[in-house]
Amino acid sequence: MRKRPHRRTCTPPLEPAIKAPTPASWAYAETFVPEDDVLARARARADELGCSAIAPGAGAALGVVAAALKARAVVEIGTGTGVSALYLLRGMPVDGVLTTIDVEVENQRAAREAFAEAGIRPNRTRMIPGHALDVLPRLTDSAYDLVLLEAGALDVDEYLEQAVRLLRPGGALAVDNALHRDRVADPAQRDPMTTSIRELGKAVRDHEQLLPALLPTGGGLLLAVKR
Numbered sequence: 001m002r003k004r005p006h007r008r009t010c011t012p013p014l015e016p017a018i019k020a021p022t023p024a025s026w027a028y029a030e031t032f033v034p035e036d037d038v039l040a041r042a043r044a045r046a047d048e049l050g051c052s053a054i055a056p057g058a059g060a061a062l063g064v065v066a067a068a069l070k071a072r073a074v075v076e077i078g079t080g081t082g083v084s085a086l087y088l089l090r091g092m093p094v095d096g097v098l099t100t101i102d103v104e105v106e107n108q109r110a111a112r113e114a115f116a117e118a119g120i121r122p123n124r125t126r127m128i129p130g131h132a133l134d135v136l137p138r139l140t141d142s143a144y145d146l147v148l149l150e151a152g153a154l155d156v157d158e159y160l161e162q163a164v165r166l167l168r169p170g171g172a173l174a175v176d177n178a179l180h181r182d183r184v185a186d187p188a189q190r191d192p193m194t195t196s197i198r199e200l201g202k203a204v205r206d207h208e209q210l211l212p213a214l215l216p217t218g219g220g221l222l223l224a225v226k227r
């Protein structure tokens with residue numbers, strides 16, 4: 001039999017192996033999925049209320065995860081003015097319900113406005129005011145397809161324990177702001193917020209029930225699937 005000529009099938013690796021995108025590629029990726037007027041207004045309300053909304057690239061990634069999981073039951077910790085919630089709700093099936101928790105009633109009022117503008121039926125959102133660690137223990141075990149956590153809380157172990165308890169096997173945990181303004185990757189940054197986010201990342205990475213990946217989109221989107 002005639003021997004086929006050997007053909008190189010892989011392109012040689014780029015040097016160095018780990019290469020950060022240029023600012024142009026970063027901006028291109030972050031704005032790759034354009035935001036509509038409803039999202040833009042929700043984002044503007046977030047600025048007014050001093051609450052930092054999820055970045056567009058991370059929001060789009062969340063929507064993809066929600067759609068891929070066909071997530072019918074999602075928990076969000078930190079409603080803000082509803083930017084991440086809009087991405088989630090648009091990715092979820094039309095009968096999916098988002099349970100979203102926030103201590104700030106004013107932020108949730110702004111989110112409600114965004115949901116109405118987006119034409120989201122009121123029965124698709126369950127808005128719970130209160131401190132997340134008071135609310136989460138009341139939610140049912142293994143009943144959720146996706147849990148979104150805003151990084152920054154200091155009680156890392158409790159949040160992680162609650163999130164894993166709520167997820168069904170095959171469900172996913174998402175943590176926004178996991179790189180915290182480039183501070184998490186820098187070991188010299190040891191303020192309590194950065195340290196707690198770094199610890200949460202390690203706890204997710206080392207958790208025996210979680211399969212993790214850290215996406216450097218937006219403020220850093222840590223994803224993990226519950227086995």
Ligand SMILES: C[S@@+](CC[C@H](N)C(=O)[O-])C[C@H]1O[C@@H](n2cnc3c(N)ncnc32)[C@H](O)[C@@H]1O
Nearest residue numbers: 052053054078079080083084102103104131132
């Ligand atoms: C960065 S914002 C959330 C942004 C939102 N996920 C988005 O992308 O539009 C953080 C929110 O978490 C809320 N928050 C902070 N600590 C909380 C807690 N312990 N329990 C519930 N909500 C909390 C704040 O009031 C704020 O609205």
